[in-house]
Amino acid sequence: MSKVILITGSNTGIGLGLARLLAEKKHTVYIASRKETAGKEALATLHSEGLTNVKLVLLDVTKEPTIDAARTTIEAAEGHLDVLVNNAAVGMIGTDQRAPSASIDALRSAMETNVYGVIRTTTIFLPLLRRSPNPVILNVSSALASGTRQARPGAGNHHVAYNSSKAALNSYTIALAAELAAEGVRVNLVTPGLVSTQMNGYIAGGASARVGAQSLLPWALIDKDGPTGKFFGPDGSELPW
Ligand SMILES: NC(=O)c1ccc[n+]([C@@H]2O[C@H](COP(=O)([O-])OP(=O)(O)OC[C@H]3O[C@@H](n4cnc5c(N)ncnc54)[C@H](OP(=O)(O)O)[C@@H]3O)[C@@H](O)[C@H]2O)c1
Known part of the structure; x- marks a missing residue:
């Protein structure tokens, strides 16, 4: 059955890769971009590949009116939403994220997009999701959100702004899954592992966006009887919280 799917931050990177995979499976995919030009370019690329079942909304997760407008557009065209993928995020690379001197501005920016942005978007789209026979919310997290992993001796990459924001996202997602379980809304977290994207300056050794997606x-x-409230790694196994 063809689903109606919205992916935030999907003008590039893993979100764009996921849009392509889902459109290839004939779903109706709304890519979302905070920048009009980047969004139109991504849409044109997908359409040039024959994926005309992809549509574009302009959506900045830090700007509530843009989320409201996207919801109005999707509601008018589809009447409901089956899947919301909260993928948009910032890494705050280039800011001081070392614990002893961490930039509060960097923390604030990471929280604004990676946590409050997800909460805002989810809250606004929940009424449309509730009209789906099988509503799904997928929040894109990171292994760096795992306290168990980061507390291991020798663990690196202690990026305070990014990691704290993704850990907060995990906590929110656990609560959301618990609150929505009785309604049959599936809510999970997944990390794609290391992927070469603009977020990490196209780091060497990362997977392609398609593999990440x-x-x-x-x-x-x-599906309806699938797990909810879980945190999955790139190979599909569960990650420690
Ligand atoms: N790459 C990795 O190794 C890796 C590993 C673990 C988890 N992840 C997660 O995977 C997801 C996708 O990341 P990515 O690697 O594909 O990074 P990316 O290429 O930088 O893509 C991030 C997307 O989020 C968008 N975005 C940022 N702030 C936004 C806002 N306020 N409103 C709407 N969209 C916004 C970006 O838009 P602009 O193009 O306008 O900036 C871009 O489309 C993120 O949640 C990230 O944390 C990535």
């Missing part, structure tokens, strides 16, 4: 795919298309 493949690790999100099964959780976006999860």
Whole structure:
């Protein structure tokens, strides 16, 4: 059955890769971009590949009116939403994220997009999701959100702004899954692992956006009796909190 799917931050990177995979499976995919030009370019690329079942909304997760407008557009065209993928995030690379001297501005920016942005978007789209026979919310997290992993001796990458924001996202997602379980809304977290994207300056050794997106795919298309309130790694196994 074809689903109606919205992916935030999908003008590039893993979000764009996921949009392509889902559109190839004939779903109706709304890509979302905070920048009009970047969004139109991504849409044109997908359409040039024959993926005309992709549409564009302009959505900045830090700006509530843009989320409201996207919701109005999708409601008018589709009447409901089956899957919301909260993928948009900032890494705050280039800011001081070392614990002893961490930039409060960097923390604030990370929280604004990676946590409050997800909460805002979810809250606004929940009424449309509730009209789906199988509503799914997939929040894109990071292994760096895992306290168990980061507390291991020798663990690196203690990026305070990014990691704290993703840990907060995990906490919110646990609560959301618990609150919505009785209604049959599936809510999960997934990390794509290390992927070369603009977020990390296209780091060497990372997977391609398509491979990263493949690790999100099964959780976006999860069925009614699938798991909820779980945190999955790129290979599909559960990650420690
Ligand atoms: N890459 C990795 O190794 C890795 C590892 C673990 C988890 N992740 C997660 O995977 C997800 C996708 O990241 P990515 O690597 O594909 O990064 P990316 O290429 O930088 O993509 C991030 C997307 O989020 C958008 N975005 C940022 N702030 C936004 C806002 N306020 N409103 C709406 N969109 C906004 C960006 O838009 P602009 O183009 O306008 O900036 C971009 O489209 C993120 O949640 C990230 O934390 C990535």
